[in-house]
Amino acid sequence: MNIEYSFDKRPTADQIIELYNNSGLPRPTNDKERIQKMFDNSNLIVTAWHNELLVGVSRSITDWVWACYLSDLAVRHEYKKEGIGKHLIALTKEKVGDQSMVLLLSVPTAMEYYPKVGFTKQESSFIINRAE
Template sequence: MEITLSDRRTIKIEAILELYRANEWSSADKPSELYNGLMNSHSLFSAWDKDRLVGIGNAISDGFLVVYYPHLLVHPDFQGKGIGKMIMDKMQEKYGHFHMQMLTADGKAIDFYQKAGFTKAGDTEPMWIYKGDEHG
């Protein structure tokens, strides 16, 4: 297995949907919105095993001070192989100097992001209006 990272925006929607469905993310139920959201992100990094999309991460940012990481996912068959870390390292190359980097994590993702240097945001409470049901 040789994983390569790319910042290209020429990813077929079918590959994206397969990755999101494999991870049971509800955004796969809104394919057009998901695709357009990813393609219009400030940054988009994808991980490839030859021509198979195995991971993806995006960032939304003002480009100077604040960045938010909405999505970072790796196909279940490829998890635990350092692919998520590779994508987050690319994000840190670009945004590591920013004043504030934000994300929302739950489950196994909490440990992953703590290892990447993220901490609980003081006494803040995460809040959202969310249309999915996978985060109970």
């Protein structure tokens, strides 16, 4: 299977919503404007495409020298277990370089996945949850 990875090819809000719904990633997909703003305000996005179909995305916010928050990692359901998520993470890490850590908050269903692709579970985080 020929998957094309890109830092420059940006999906539409509709493509993102369809991918998130298909992948099971819990995001506000009923709010197209909010999804668009999430992507407009992110400064590191890696996409995975099979022909013209968006099959994966890694969306991050970074300062490029200390921290990178990988806020969304989604892979289309029928493309899971093909290494796409792992490759999106590797490209994200490669782009931010060795000076920057990559951190994320996992959805409960992915807690077993992240240690398999190189993440170390941390017990030292805190959160102020969003109102909605």
